[in-house]
Amino acid sequence: MLDSVSLRKRQAIEELSARHEEPMWLLQHRLKAWRLYEDMLPPTGREEEWRRTDVSALSLDGLTLFAPATLSPRLRGGLREGRDGYGGQIVQRDSQIVFQEMRPESAEQGVIFTDLHSAARQHPKVIRRHFMTEAVLPAAWKYVALHAALWSGGAFLYVPAGVEIGVPLHAVVGLSSGGVAVFPHTLIVAEEGSSVTLIEEHGSSDGDRRALSSAVVEILVRDGAQVRYVGVQDWGANVDSFSTIRAVLGKGSQLELGLVGSGGHVAKASLDAVLSAPGATASIVGLFLAEGDQHMSYSTLQDHRAANTTSDLLFKSVLRDNAYLVWNGLTRIHKGAGESDANQSSRNLLLGENARVAAIPVLEIEAHDVTRCSHGATVSSVDEEQLYYMMSRGLTREDASRAIVDGFLRQGLERLTSLQAHRGIGRSVERRLLAEVA
């Protein structure tokens, strides 16, 4: 069945696997995923999920699917300087990991924080058990299958039962140039009663040639564990980005999931919290700032599969120029998931003359004894009365407007306890987001 083109790709996959010295099962996993990718139909653009997004942003035409990278001594020095706030760092540039380290005391507790390729060699059993088996399956959709075939880089974070890591860990993916497609994969396994924070940043400066990022983040939060994950996306204007982030929550576990997005050309992400056991709690915060012709599209799922589960979502966006933000937010309360509490809230500030928002908050409820299930969405411009009030106290219109936007986003940042608890890191994220406001 293999035609010449896919045969070439198949060889590319075999080379990629050999380069990472992967065990046979992982190569088979990639090849199987490639066959899935070839069998599955691409979106036509008429699907509800896709009708507002340009499907050509998925194109692989002219892109290198694996780009090796090196780290300059200068950048390496910079990373060492910046590590202080973190308990460990993994840095990926283009398709390769270029830097990683972790505080020794964490390693002594059995914590694994390393790139996924090394993990597959050093901890084959753990990886084989958790990698794309539970949170995100290769068959989820065509471009997840592609990711499963071509993934390279990313991080593996394993926290043994009962271990609490006080300082956040840090993973970074950067691009040195255009013309590249990257497929970073992050897998977090927080065993029973453990606690951990991971802050992941994806970013690059604006390039001339188009690039593509197709990331997958899997988060397994076992019974009683606590995971805080913050993804910061600041791609250059030449990058189209598609991310699949999916967390599965065990009994009494807690997840705090933050997404801070300000970059990219087309940036589309799906974000699922699967509350699979009683007492699970998920708090999701999204903060987005788009300008120019940026298109951001987010699909969220708060999936209540068990009784007594709680989820809360807050999305805030500030849109300038011709920016367009789409939010499809689904809350699903399954049969038997009684006494559940779900909330969604979307607040959108339109600043640009041609800025647009499409907000589709959906509720699907099959259990009657929900404690509360609600959603709200608002779209408005900067309040003229607030502006007037501030201008009457001597601020220029621009300064007043900036202060309002600043306050609007800061309210969202304050919901991310993972950032609040570590002021240095919180400030750097805040600086980056609010710098765009200026």
Place this chain on the structure above:
Amino acid sequence: MTDRKATEMMPDSYKWGFHDEARYVFRTERGLSRKVVEEIAGIKEEPQWMRDMRLRALEIFERKSMPNWGPDLSAVNLNDLYYYARASDRPERDWNEVPDYIRSTFDRLGIPEAERKFLAGVGAQYDSETVYHNIREELAKQGVIFADTDTAVREYPDLVRRYFGTVVPPADNKFSALNSAVWSGGSFIYVPEGVHVDIPLQAYFRINAENIGQFERTLIIAEPGSFIHYIEGCTAPIYTTNSLHAAVVEVIVKKGARVRYSTVQNWSTNVYNLVTKRSVAYEDAVVEWVDGNLGSKVTMKYPAVYLMEPGAHSEVLSLSFAGRGQHQDTGAKAVHVAPHTTSVITSKSISKDGGRASYRGLVKAYSGAKGIRSSVRCDALLLDGDSRSDTYPTMEIDERDVTVSHEASVSKVSEEQLFYLQSRGIDEQEATKMIVNGFVEPIVKELPMEYAVELNRLIELQLEGAIG
């Protein structure tokens, strides 16, 4: 389970489920074809333009696929329906001339009393043709036209031709195309400039024969500064195979005019009720849709308002009750084309006995629609663990100078409320009834008294079945 519950849940005990033995002067063959459409136009002796429109619509219908984004329509067999049936030869104005067996059906629905007490005019649709029509003299004197749409095509051809299909074009969706091809009956209302019609105009629609689709077409034109309240309500006999009701309603509300359109839908639970209702509102016009959906197997209905000029305001009140085997997929659309327009959508739904109530709506603001305000509020009540409630709102906002909000909540009848009422000696069934009544009250109170009474009675009947 009490005896009462058992009998009330049986289909043949459906309160308005009686039916007369149908006697038809004429009906077309089963299924849809060019021949059937030409026959319908021929029987009605329609002008060429209407015949052409029907045939064009048929082509569009055949091209379009079934909507796949909502309820399951796989059981709708469009080839197994009769598309036209006429029970008496011409519309009657005098009640005494209406054939006895049709009158007896209406008697049981209480139409003559309602008319005596309350109504300005009655256009009651028995199957596909209006058989009874009466307008009070003073309305006719004011220049108000209230006719069945077939009559209007003959007697007011210029008016009908000018507006027909301008708000809901045949190509809008598969079922508006179907309606445009085979429509029959429905109301035509024309209110001249400045005329206020103080009493609601009302029509009953019924489906009476097995496998007869009903495709009424209603067109309302409110000239500047006028006011009209139109009420449609329907009850239908129960049959064993699925019936289809695919109506199209077009409402044109000109500068400063106000139209209120109220519906109490209680089709029997084998009917697919797939309706396109849309209005256009010009400068300072007000459109109000009050839409109560209690019956049918599946309803897909989203009354829409296009706010075309500054100052236009729309208000939709939607109430749905989904019981066993029912899927109410209802909602509203507000499309802000012009600046300084406002819209309010309030939706209340109740699901019980495995029923599914879905709110589906759209708020759209076009670029340039500055200073618009829109507010949407959806509340859902789930009465048991087998039932389901969904909310599918879409907000497409292409203009920054707007204030748009959407809020929805889903709850159960709260234990605390029940406990409070029970502690005051009210039994659980009565307490639940009170809570549900309170829940739907904001919408029910907008209906004329007789409809409010009927709606409350219907809800109570459904609740008694549920609580037992």
